[in-house]
Amino acid sequence: MKPFLLETLLHWVAVGFYILATVLFVHALLWNHVHRVRWARWLTALGLLPHAAALIVRWIEVGHGPYMAKYEVLSSNAWIAVLMLLVVLWRRPSWAGLALVALPASILMMGMGLLASPQARDLPPTLRSIWLVFHIFFTKLAVGAFLLAFAAAVILLRKLKGAASRFLERFPAAEVLDASMIRFVGFGFVFWSTTIIAGAIWAHQSWGRYWGWDPIETWSLVTWLCFGTLLHLRLFYRLGPRATAWITIGCFGVSILTAFIFPFLIPSLHSAYFQ
C-alpha cells in the first residue's frame, strides 16, 4: 500500500475510534452510566494507536516531523490533545466531563486536517535539528496544559456563579478546580519554559545567538512573563479563585495568540516558513 493511502486509512480508523468514544462518553456521563466511562477511555486509547502510526508513517515518508503542512500540524495537535486527555483522566477520573469537549475538538481538527492539502513541504536545512522537535512538541504540550487550565477556569467561574447542570456536576468541587487550575498553569509554565529554551539553543546553533528579539520569540517571552506574573500575584497576594480564573483566561488568550495567530500575521524569522 502506498504510504499516503496507509496514512489516510490509519487517520480515518483513529477518527472512527474517537467518534465511538465520544458517543460512549456522552452516554456514560449524561445518562448516568458512570461505570462505562472506563470503556470510553479504552476506546479513546485504542484510537490513539492508529493515530500515532499515521503520524509516524507520515514522518518517515516526508522525512520531517509534523510541523510543516497544515494537515500534519492539525493531526499532531489532535494527537497531543487526546494524549493529554487520557493522562488527566488516568490521574483524575472525576474530570471525565473534559472528554465531551476535548474529543469533539480533536475530531474537528483531524477532519480539517484531512480536508487540507496533504502535499508535503520540503524542510529547509536550518530546521533540521532535534531542538526543533523539542521546541514544537513542548509548545503543543504547553498549550494543552494551558487549555486545561482555561477549561478549569471557565468551569470554576460557572460554579462560583452558582450555575448548575448535569455537565457541571461531572466536575470536581470548586476548591479542587481552583488547585487544579494552578497546577495546570504550573505544568504549562514548565513546558513553555522548555519551548523557549529549546528554541534558544536551536537559534544559537542556526543563527548564532540564543536570543534576538525576533517578534515571535519576544511574544513567547511575553506569554511566559504573563504566566509568571499570574503565579507571583497568586503567591504574593493569595489571589482568590475568581481573580485567578480571570487572569488565567487572559494569559491563555495570550498563549493562543502567540502560538497560532501571530506567526501567520507578523513578519518574523519564525513565520517565514509557515506563511
Add this chain to the structure above:
Amino acid sequence: MSPASSTPRPPAGWGPFRALKRFLRLPAVIVAEILVITAACSLGASLAQAGRSPAAEVARLQQHGALVSALVRGLALDHVFTSLWFLAALVFATASLSIVVAEQIRRLRAAWGQAPAEAHFRNAPFRREFTRPASTDAVVGTHIRTQGRLALAGSPLFHTGLLCVILAGALQALFGVQAVVDVYEGEVLPATTEAWGAQWPGPLGRPFRLDEPLTLLSVASTRYETGDLMTLRLKLADQGPGGQVREMGINDELPLSRGRLYVEAQHGPAALVEWAGPSLAPLRTATLLEKKETAAFGAYIQGPGTLRARIRVPMPADGRRPDHAEVRILDGASRLAEGVLKPGEALPLPGGGLLKLHGLPYWARLHGNHDPAIGLAYLGFILALLGAALTYGVTRVDELVAVTPEGDRERVVVALRPHRFAPLFQERFERLVRDHGGEV
C-alpha cells in the same frame, strides 16, 4: 488584598542599603518590574524597531501624528530594547532577583534539614482521629514522614537560573562579537580581524579573528526534487604543512579556540574572470554572484574603462554545479558582445582583447561568533528548567501517624500536610486513613 505575610519577608541586616533592599524586595515592586518588562516586550514585538524592521516602517512610526511621534520620541518606542527605561527595568529586576536568590538560598539551607514536629500538624488541612482494635504488629508511637523535600529547591534554583541567564545576556551584549565574510572555494581566509567583511563587537568586545588561516576547500549542497536546498556542507583546511581538513554545515558548527564558525544557507557560484587586451595589463577579478532569479545567479563585473560584463549563471534543476555562464559585454548602455562561456573559454572583445572565464567556484557566507558567557547561559537554562519542574512537579507533603494504646484498643491520629495544592490530596489522605484501619 494585602501581601501574604509569609512571602516575601524583608531582608535581615542593618547594612547601608537596607532601605533600598527592602524596597526592591517589596512584592509590589517585584510585580511592577516584571510587568514593565512584559509591557516593553509587547511594544517591541508589535512596533517597527530600528535596525530590525524595514526603514520605511520605522519612519512611518516616527511620523505617525503628533501624539504618537511624541510618545515614540519620549519612550523610545522605535528602539524599545535599547531604551533607557527598559534597561533600567532590567537592572532593577536583576537587583531584586539577586536579593531574593540570596535570601532563598539562606532559607533553603535552614529548612532543608528541619524535620516537622507534631505541633506542625495541629492545623493540617487533613487530620483524623479514630480508634481501632490493638494489633500486635503495629508500632506504637509517633511517626512523621516528609516526602517531596526537593520541592523546596524549586524556586531558588529557578530564580538562580534566571539570574544566570540575565547575567550571561549582559556579558554577551558587552563582550560578544559577531562577524561575517563571503569566501569562495580555494580562497584563504587570513587570521586577521580585517579579513572579515563586517564585524559587530559589543562595546567592550574584541573583534573576531581565526586562530590560524583557513582555506575553503569545497562547498557542497544537496537539493530536494523541487530544487529547494536540503543540506550544505563546507570543507576547510588549516594552512601550513599537514593542514587538517575540517568539515562544517548548517547546524553543525566549527569550534575555534575563541568562538566558533557557523553557516546559514547563503551560498552560490562565483565567477573568476580575466580581462586582457593588447593595451591592457591583465585584470583579474573574483565576483560572488547573487541570486537574481529563482534558478539563476548573476552580477555585473566592472572591467577596464567604461566596460562592464553582465554574467548570468543558470543553475541546473537537479542540484549539479553550473558548468557555463552567459556573458554580455556592455559599454555604458550599448551591448558590445555576447556569448556562452565554459570555464577556460574566452569571449573576444570588439577592437581586440578578450574576457576569459577561469572558473565558477562556489562561495559561502561564513559567520564568526564569540560569546564569552555561553556556558553561563546554558547553566542558567538548566537551573531554571530544573527549578520550574521541581516547583510544579514535586509537592512537599508531611505525614503524621500517631498511635497510642487505649485499653484493648489503639487511638490513631493521621494527618497530612501538603505544602500546596492541598485539595488535590484528598484521595491520598483517604488511602492513608484506610491503610491505618480508619474509615473514610
